Amino acid sequence: EGQMIAQRARTDVHRGGYWHRVVNVWPVCAETYRVLLGQRAESKSVDPGKWTCVCGRVPSGESSLDAAAELLSSELSLVGPDLELVFTLRCSRRIPKGLFAGQMDNTIVDVYLFMLEAEVPVEQLHVDEASKQKVQYLAVDDLQSLLAAGDEAMVLPPHEEYGPRLLQHIRRLCGVRSAAVVATRAKARARGAEEPGG
Numbered sequence: 001e002g003q004m005i006a007q008r009a010r011t012d013v014h015r016g017g018y019w020h021r022v023v024n025v026w027p028v029c030a031e032t033y034r035v036l037l038g039q040r041a042e043s044k045s046v047d048p049g050k051w052t053c054v055c056g057r058v059p060s061g062e063s064s065l066d067a068a069a070e071l072l073s074s075e076l077s078l079v080g081p082d083l084e085l086v087f088t089l090r091c092s093r094r095i096p097k098g099l100f101a102g103q104m105d106n107t108i109v110d111v112y113l114f115m116l117e118a119e120v121p122v123e124q125l126h127v128d129e130a131s132k133q134k135v136q137y138l139a140v141d142d143l144q145s146l147l148a149a150g151d152e153a154m155v156l157p158p159h160e161e162y163g164p165r166l167l168q169h170i171r172r173l174c175g176v177r178s179a180a181v182v183a184t185r186a187k188a189r190a191r192g193a194e195e196p197g198g
Helices: 010-016 064-076 140-149 162-194
Strands: 019-029 034-040 054-057 083-094 104-116 132-139
Touching (some): 019 064, 034 064, 064 083, 132 140
Antiparallel strands (some): 019 054
16 A cells, blocks of 8 residues: 655656555446557646546545546546455556656556446446546457557557556456356346246
């Protein structure tokens, strides 16, 4: 989880190249094998208008898990217990444009998956328009293609291991969930067959 060693303003963090913790949360539906993405608001100082997951900084004194849950709720109105930390990476990049152009963004990124039992229709989501201006579902295979191609419409991971590890964990958890669903349905059918008139 790490320990807080200092508090700095965001401008000082970038100017000084200080390491800071952030969270990335990827909502995934195992049933449809799709991820829920949001397009960052044009008013954002970093990566405006680009597609990405739920993301943000961990406030001072707050746990990574709590920050992930709060961001997921505030950005997409999604809540639930199915939030799993799948990996952590240290990432460093120079910000290309915007308010912090040319400054370093040195982050310790905690990557979470949020497993959806079923897709929530985008029109039913209460989206925080200050963070995301649009949302859409995208097939996992299409996400892989966009990341591999370095598509500029996406916020591209600053670490070469990020994409492969993300996709590995999505496939692993989707496989576990799919197997569980199949087993549950099989048990339900068996119970129905045993009932009188079944």
